[in-house]
Amino acid sequence: MISLSITALVFGVVLLAELPDKTALAGLMLGTRYRASYVFAGVAAAFAVHVTLAVAAGSVLTLLPHRLVQAVVGVLFLAGAAILLFRKEEDEESVRAPEDQSFWKVSGAGFMLILVAEFGDLTQIMTANLAARYDDPLSVAIGAVLALWAVAGLGILGGRTLMKHVPLRLITRIAAAVMVVLAGFSLYEAVAP
Numbered sequence: 001m002i003s004l005s006i007t008a009l010v011f012g013v014v015l016l017a018e019l020p021d022k023t024a025l026a027g028l029m030l031g032t033r034y035r036a037s038y039v040f041a042g043v044a045a046a047f048a049v050h051v052t053l054a055v056a057a058g059s060v061l062t063l064l065p066h067r068l069v070q071a072v073v074g075v076l077f078l079a080g081a082a083i084l085l086f087r088k089e090e091d092e093e094s095v096r097a098p099e100d101q102s103f104w105k106v107s108g109a110g111f112m113l114i115l116v117a118e119f120g121d122l123t124q125i126m127t128a129n130l131a132a133r134y135d136d137p138l139s140v141a142i143g144a145v146l147a148l149w150a151v152a153g154l155g156i157l158g159g160r161t162l163m164k165h166v167p168l169r170l171i172t173r174i175a176a177a178v179m180v181v182l183a184g185f186s187l188y189e190a191v192a193p
Helices: 004-018 022-033 036-061 066-086 103-117 122-134 137-165 168-191
Strands: none
Touching (some): 004 122, 022 036, 022 137, 036 122, 036 137, 066 122, 066 168, 122 137, 122 168
């Protein structure tokens, strides 16, 4: 059974953490050059692969003692918050563009760009942590993949407009604050009797 509260929480956390990331910029660059639906198809497929790997890793963590998992998850959330707060803002990276506008070349370029650029990314690690924390892989996977797809869609269709109205620094700080709160809950559960 799917938990809407877990799905919504994961969606919000992953969305806020991914908005200031390179995904929106990469999607924006590809979306300005190529048909948006082709780009989105490749990007969405890559994110589905990433979420599947992250949820599988998080599910393995649930086999460990609960207190140990909560302590590790709490520390990783704190590390994620620190990374969000202290990392340098990312510049647009040059994307090697496919030669033509065919569906397979454009979606393949989007898939490979995201697959390589996002592997081991903060949101993938965070998704694994959330899967371990809530022991509900389906709800976590749905929330994470919908958030990543939303960010990709925003980047492809309207990244420039969003960043003009919502300061990147504010988005980053909100995501970091949510991660600190989640870390607090996890660490409390690790030491609570």
